[in-house]
Amino acid sequence: MKKVLVLAEVRDGQLRNVSLEALTAAQALAEGGEIVAGVFGADAATHAVTLGQHGASTVYTADHTALAQYTPDAYVQALTQLIELASPDAVVLGHTAIGRDIAPRVAARLGFGLVSDVTGVEAGPVFIRPIYAGKATQTRKFVDGTTFITIRPNNIAIGAADPSKTAVVVPVELEIKDLRTIVKEVVRKTSGKVDLSEAKVVISGGRGVKSADGFQPLYDLAEVLGAAVGASRGACDADYCDYSMQIGQTGKVVTPDLYIACGISGAIQHLAGMSSSKVIVAINKDPEAPIFQVADYGIVGDLFEVLPLLTAEFKKVLV
Structure with a gap:
């Protein structure tokens, strides 16, 4: 049995669907072990109910002014400290703009293995990912060490929510310092109302x-x-x-x-x-x-x- 940490991603106050897909993947990785989640931002605690109903037993929340908007420096520091606190055997994120940016940075810093753009998880665990512009698929497996995984959105079915399950909310104090970039304004260019x-x-x-x-x-x-x-x-x-x-x-x-x-x-x-x-x-x-x-x-x-x-x-x- 393993302990799996899922970094949940929030956009405009809403929990992204890929975070729930990541929790489903985490259940396959945990093999009956413990699943915990981390959320950054001012309203992090409001998502604990949903995360708990989808399998997280503990939700670590971090409310820090430097985490209000994504910056690589702040999130790398925050996720690194969260991993040191939770000591997971595997870390799962969405293969989003944030996940693609932060996962290799933290994996390299901590000496973890990384499989990105995963579209399926099988017993073993074995990770399935597309290669050659989607013309072929590749299966990969870690023999030893901590596993770092990013999940491609819309490929792993979200498990049914269990209203009887609740998560323990654990606020954590993180030290964020020496930031090289600060977000002053966010100007969004979107393709419409739907992500x-x-x-x-x-x-x-x-x-x-x-x-x-x-x-x-x-x-x-x-x-x-x-x-x-x-x-x-x-x-x-x-x-x-x-x-x-x-x-x-x-x-x-x-x-x-x-x-x-x-x-x-x-x-x-x-x-x-x-x-x-x-x-x-x-x-x-x-x-x-x-x-x-x-x-x-x-x-x-x-x-x-x-x-x-x-x-x-x-x-x-x-x-």
Whole structure:
């Protein structure tokens, strides 16, 4: 039996879904042992109930002014001290912007092993992760030492909450010093109301949208489906949208239940960011577009004609 520490991530006061996925992965790693969680920020204690219902027996909370916004210096110090306090056999984080940044820093500092971008955990434990832009999968296992894992969002099913379970809240005092950076203001550029990396439905546009205004039909459909809107690099390079919306090898990696590609040809760099989606629907005027080779369903047609029809039909069913 092992002790597993999960660093829960909070955005805009809300606990991110990937933190609950990390708790599910932690149960496989713990092998019947103890699961503890850590949360940073002023409202950290408010998430203890949810974390407890999903398997954490103890929740360490750290309220420090330097942790109000993410900075590598502050979070590296905080997580290092938390690990020294909890003495876990494994540490699990989400493979988010924060997780990708902090995990290798702390793992290197403490001499831990690290497996990143994990999409599955099997008995052993054995970790499954995609390689070669998603064309193949790799299985990895640690023979000895502390394990550091980052979990790709939307790949590990969240376990059912157990209302009978509660977590012990332990406030901890952390020493944060010698910071090289201080966040004075956060200006967000988002793709919509839904977090792109955790969205269950993603509607993405490419050069075929033709302009910034061409994204409006995508937003209309997204509003009906409760979806996030993304883009190919081509659309971003053409200045149709912000790069925060980019999906692909040099952008975000998404794994939604439904991915609708609109006016996207299907370059390998884009496929690397969305090919693991459970269901892919492609809309393109070119019947020879490479995107159709990976799509489960394809519509050969003008997206400006197809999307309004889809939106109208979905409104009849969902609204």
